[in-house]
Amino acid sequence: MTGTVAPSALTAKPLTKEDFAPYGDVIEVSGAPDKIINQGKCGRHHDLAKLDFGTGQAGISLFDAEARNLPYTVELVERHPEGSQAFIPLDGVPMLVIVADDDNGKPANLRAFVSQPGQSINLHRGTWHGVLAPLGKAGRYAVVDRIGDGANLEEHWFSDPWIVEAAEG
Template sequence: MIEIRARPLTATAFAPFGDVLNCDGAPDRVINAGLCGRFHDRAQVDVSDGRVGISLFRSALRQLPYQLDLIERHPLGSQAFIPMSMDAFLVVVADDDLTPRAFVTAPGEAINFHRGTWHGVLTPLSGPGLFAVIDRIGDGANLQEHHFSSPYRVIMG
């Protein structure tokens, strides 16, 4: 089994695959009589047709090392995973060559996969495993899966 090391998620390393959503730096805007900072337009929601939907996902907790045997992509729209707790989660992505890379989010970070990005399934490492997911709702084949003939082993590191 081939090992891949999960690295801390950074906007630069993740840029080819999607957007990192966090509250780093100063807010872009201050609203609500100065009591709320708005970190504006942090991800590009991209749907070819249909509509944008917000769903809630509850996923089983996983642990490292993690056996990676499946990735998927959504050719008709982007997909954002927004944890509803301050718990980190594992993010796996791959280029078109299907070679996976792994990242671990910081507590409170979310991600948005670009349309057509190969990615692992929702993989919470602790907490309730509850996420808001923003993605395309509509007709058409918007899910492609790839099963690895030899799984990968994701370790911290």
Template structure:
């Protein structure tokens, strides 16, 4: 599976691309700051939105993909705390299992929000530091489903 550049249109079935494309919605802070307002569809069942920090080890390419996961109770936003892109792997739902995976690489300054129930790979920085702010559901109950492939995939650049 080859990695493609992340675009809002290509990622739309799986979630929201968070970036500063286009003009800001509002200029604030004495005209020194552009606000790009309400860029993600945060969607939580019972529970609340929480902000956590994740520190992930960088991965090397080619990357074996043996498992995907999803969160049926809430969306999940990954906001890198560095100027590096990262790998995003998603798949459409195919009768309760992940369908054919797709791989995207974000550009520096881009973040993503997975829609609730979207099959995705694990957090995959390609460079250190792998530090991310994550906004997701905090609440009681199991919000994780995993699927292990019988035959895995390999993710790489062209």
């Protein structure tokens, strides 16, 4: 078609702490626990995410999200300038995690990750990210984020959507 711009393509890659570090924290158990508690019956992996609520306070919410599938169309990303936002799967459903760099107030260099069982994420304050997207089936998530006064949501709608495809292999 004349005048139509093809959507940009992204490949979803496995979520790793190293690759995700510029955008937030991967919260997962790895290695020996920091402390043994509860009469020696529980290992505590301590302080795994940098939570930042600015002038607000921490809130815990439960999200019920509809299933998404690959290929997946990204029409918008959002960010929360006043606080971090953590997503903790309650059903073991993997998430498609879309993040982007900030380029003078606009998202740039989108990246796509797929979480693995046992992984949660904490998005740093102000990080551009896609909406909650459980893969393959609906999922429930505990979300820890900022509750407080002031606007804490910015959205950016793409004039040409991005398409996220599965990694080969």
